[in-house]
Amino acid sequence: MNLEEYFARTGYRGSLENQDLETLTDIFQHHIRAVPFENLSIHCGEKITLDLEHVYNKIVHKKRGGWCMENNQLLGWVLKCLGYDTSFLGAYVFNPHENAYATIMTHLLVKVVIEGKAYIVDAGFGVSYQMWQPMELVSGKDQPQAPGIFRFTEKNAIWYLEKMRRKQYIPNQNFSNSDLLEKKDCRKVYMFSLEPRAVEDFCFQCTYLQTSPDSLFTKKSICTLQTTEGFRALIGWTLTETKYNYKENMDLVEFITLKDEEVEETLRDKFNITLERKLVPINVKGFYTI
Numbered sequence: 001m002n003l004e005e006y007f008a009r010t011g012y013r014g015s016l017e018n019q020d021l022e023t024l025t026d027i028f029q030h031h032i033r034a035v036p037f038e039n040l041s042i043h044c045g046e047k048i049t050l051d052l053e054h055v056y057n058k059i060v061h062k063k064r065g066g067w068c069m070e071n072n073q074l075l076g077w078v079l080k081c082l083g084y085d086t087s088f089l090g091a092y093v094f095n096p097h098e099n100a101y102a103t104i105m106t107h108l109l110v111k112v113v114i115e116g117k118a119y120i121v122d123a124g125f126g127v128s129y130q131m132w133q134p135m136e137l138v139s140g141k142d143q144p145q146a147p148g149i150f151r152f153t154e155k156n157a158i159w160y161l162e163k164m165r166r167k168q169y170i171p172n173q174n175f176s177n178s179d180l181l182e183k184k185d186c187r188k189v190y191m192f193s194l195e196p197r198a199v200e201d202f203c204f205q206c207t208y209l210q211t212s213p214d215s216l217f218t219k220k221s222i223c224t225l226q227t228t229e230g231f232r233a234l235i236g237w238t239l240t241e242t243k244y245n246y247k248e249n250m251d252l253v254e255f256i257t258l259k260d261e262e263v264e265e266t267l268r269d270k271f272n273i274t275l276e277r278k279l280v281p282i283n284v285k286g287f288y289t290i
Contacts, residue, residue, distance in 0.1 A: 001052075001053060001056045001060075003016075003078060003081055003082070005060050005061075006056075006060055006074075006078055007030075009034060009035070009059065009060045009063065010027075010030040010031050010033075010034040010035065011030055011034055012026065012027055012030040012031075014026050014027075016082055019082060019083050019084050019114065020114060021114055021119070021134065024079070024084065024112060024114065024119070024121070024134055025133050025134060027078070027079070027082075028075070028121055028123060028133070028134060029132060029133075031071070031075055031123050032123050032130060032132070032225075032226040033225070033226050033227065033228065034272075035059055035065050035066070035071060035074075035123070036064075036065030036126075036223050036224060036225040036271050036273065037065055037066070037067060037068075037071065037123075037124055037125065037126030037127075037130065037222070037223075037224045037225070038064070038065040038066065038067070038222055038223040038224070038271075038273070039067055039210075039217045039220075039221065039222050039223075040064075040065075040221060040222075040223055040267075040273070040275060040279060041064075041210075042210045042217055042218060042221075043221040043279055043280050043281065043282060044275055044276070044277040044278065044279050044280075045277055046276075046277060047210070048066070048067070048069075048070070048206060048210050049206070050069055050070070050073065050199050050202060050203060050206050052073060052074070052077060052199075055070045055073055055074050056074060056077075058070070059071075059074055060074075062276075063272060063273065063274070064273060065223065065225070065271075065273065066124070067124055067209075067217070068106075068107050068108045068109075068122070068124030068125065069108045069124070069199070069202050069205075069206055070124070071123045071124035072088070072108045072109060072110050072121075072122065072123055072124045073088075073108065073199055075110060075121065075123050076088060076110045079110065079112060079121070084112050084114070085112065085113040085114070086110055086111065086112050086113075087110075087111050087196045087197075088108055088109065088110060088111075088196065088197045088198065088199065089108075089109040089110075089111050089120075089192050089193070089194065089195070089196070089197055090105040090107065090108060090109070090192060090193075090195075090197040090201060090202070091105065091106075091107035091108075091109055091161075091190040091191060091192035092104070092105055092106070092107070092190060092191050092192070093106060093107050093189070093190045094187075094188040094189055094190055094191070095287055096184070096187065096188075096287050096289065097286060097287030098287075101188075101190070101191050104205055104208070105197075105201070105202075105205065106202075106205045106208075106209060107124070107125075107190055107192075108124065108197070108199070108202055109121070109122050109192060110122065110123075111137070111194070112134065117136060117137075118136070118137040119134040119135060119136055119137060120134065120135045120137055120152075120161075121134045122135075125189070126222070126224035126231075126233070127224050127231060127233055127289075127290040128147055128148070128163075128165060128182065128231065128242065128251075128290050129147075129163055129187070129189050130147065130224075130226055130231065131145060131147070131150055132145045132146050132147055132226065133145050135150055135152065135161075137152060137159070138152065139152055139153050139154035139159075140152075140153055146230075146244050146245070147163070147165075147230075147231075147244060148163050148164055148165045148166060148244075149163065149164040150162070150163050151163075151164075157193060157194070158191055158192070158193055159191065159192050159193070159194070160188065160190075160191045161188075161189040161190055161191070161192075162186060162187060162188050162189060163186070163187050163189055164185060164186045164187075165182060165185060165186075165187070165251070166244075166245065166249045166250055166251050167249060167250045167251070168181065168182075168250070168251050168252075168253050169246075169247070169250050169251070169252050169253065170253050170254075170255070171252075171254060172254065172255050174255075175255040178238075178255065179285050179286070179289070180235060180238065180240065180288070180289060180290050181253070181289060181290065182289040182290060183289075187289075216286065216287070216288055219282065219283075219284035219286055220235055220236060220282060220283050220284065220286070220288055221234075221235070221236055221279065221280070221281045221282050221283070222234075222235050222288070223235075223267060223271050223273065225270070225271050229243045229244060230242040230243045230244045230251070230252075231290075232270055232271070233290055234258075234263070234266060234267065234270070234271070235283055235288065235290075236281045236282055236283025237257055237258045237259075237260070237263060237281050237283065238255060238256070238257055238258070238283065239255070239256045239257075239258055239266055239270070240253060240254065240255050240256075240290055241253075241254045242254075242290065253290070260281070263279060263281055264279060267279075
């Protein structure tokens with residue numbers, strides 16, 4: 001495990017001398033554009049483990065992606081090695097299908113403090129809710145980014161993240177009512193406290209999410225990757241490509257339905273992922289939206 005290999009994986013070639021916000025942002029953006037948010041291991045018969053060396057080998061050597069507990073753990077390790085003041089937090093993800101936050105803490109975040117200011121760095125959410133820049137931990141302030149406007153609010157020591165999106169143009173009207181499309185203009189994302197967490201606090205959740213029939217991740221095979229213009233996502237057999245702000249206050253969302261034999265080829269061409277085992281795509285209709 002070394003930083004040179006990690007930065008070769010993400011393509012980052014900038015300075016490592018300054019532990020400032022500009023460097024943090026650059027490192028972060030290279031990560032989200034090189035390392036997918038994905039749960040494909042579940043649907044390839046592989047076990048997801050939180051052992052850092054295993055995560056490093058999977059993402060850096062095998063050029064795979066991972067979910068929040070993998071992506072953010074690796075990114076947190078990198079930032080700590082560089083001298084950043086980092087800690088892990090745990091979040092409860094909002095479920096729009098049930099209009100409620102999860103009762104299990106399933107989302108791992110990184111908090112970074114720079115010159116007395118706290119920022120949330122999250123490389124593990126994917127699709128249109130993936131932040132592109134570290135977010136200052138301040139309540140009630142709109143923080144516009146390419147994906148849309150993000151905002152934290154704090155109440156009784158609990159922090160809430162929400163995102164406001166643009167209108168969407170869908171050229172293929174067959175997908176205009178897809179359950180994958182977000183219908184609301186403003187969407188709750190997750191809530192969290194500032195209590196520091198350890199990776200060990202997520203061991204039960206890691207097992208639950210990849211084994212429970214009630215888990216979103218057993219119901220859908222997911223691979224998403226941010227691009228310089230937006231993001232692409234492969235959910236089951238459905239490939240979507242989104243271009244942010246292609247017209248004023250409007251995102252372009254294109255859908256394609258793939259055949260079985262096109263899925264792994266698309267993973268190679270669009271996400272730079274080559275799987276060691278056979279993928280069994282799945283997309284049970286539900287609450288995962290883009």
